[in-house]
Amino acid sequence: MTLVETVAVAIWALLPAYVPNNAAVLLGGGRPIDGGRTLDGARLLGDGKTWRGALAGTLAGVEVAALLNVLAPTVGTAIGLALPTFPPAAALALPLGAILGDIVASFLKRRTGRSRGAAFPGLDQLDFLVGALVLTALAATTWFTTTFTLSVLAAALVLTPLLHVTTNVIAYGAGLKSEPW
Numbered sequence: 001m002t003l004v005e006t007v008a009v010a011i012w013a014l015l016p017a018y019v020p021n022n023a024a025v026l027l028g029g030g031r032p033i034d035g036g037r038t039l040d041g042a043r044l045l046g047d048g049k050t051w052r053g054a055l056a057g058t059l060a061g062v063e064v065a066a067l068l069n070v071l072a073p074t075v076g077t078a079i080g081l082a083l084p085t086f087p088p089a090a091a092l093a094l095p096l097g098a099i100l101g102d103i104v105a106s107f108l109k110r111r112t113g114r115s116r117g118a119a120f121p122g123l124d125q126l127d128f129l130v131g132a133l134v135l136t137a138l139a140a141t142t143w144f145t146t147t148f149t150l151s152v153l154a155a156a157l158v159l160t161p162l163l164h165v166t167t168n169v170i171a172y173g174a175g176l177k178s179e180p181w
Ligand code: CTP
Pocket: 024, 025, 026, 027, 028, 029, 045, 046, 047, 048, 049, 050, 051, 052, 053, 054, 099, 102, 106, 109, 115, 116, 117, 118, 181
């Protein structure tokens, strides 16, 4: 694969993991997952992690995977590339892992004295990617190892923070998000 093809496959394979956190921003709110509980004086997760956001985000990612499955042959032929399709386990593990990674990150932020919305550079940009990759490696191992070759993984690790920063600056500029990270 050329570099451009590697990048295209990485973005395609990760779209179901990129959508959930953005969908959570748009559709989230309501009852916090931690139910207001605290640990050593700080919230377990905080008001930024809600049931509705987690559910809507996961479902949005699953729907994107289903859509990509339909589009893969047409788009693949058009750009002359074999684009991966998503078996059910991968279609669920990618978005669910992304949402769980973001939740684990909030848990770590609260344990390190960061209040809701505070930045944690590095963690903010990679939490959902690591969560998605780890859960997918566990739940859809064969698909994961054939799709995420070393070069696709490397492209994912470089591209994801760049895409994350860009999307969040746009969402902040559009008034959808309270902080640009
Ligand atoms: N959101 C949600 N449920 C989730 C994730 C996100 O409802 N599981 C919504 C919340 O309204 C949240 C917003 O999306 O405030 C932005 O998400 P994020 O930046 O991850 O949360 P923060 O509010 O910054 O909180 P934290 O410091 O815990 O990351």
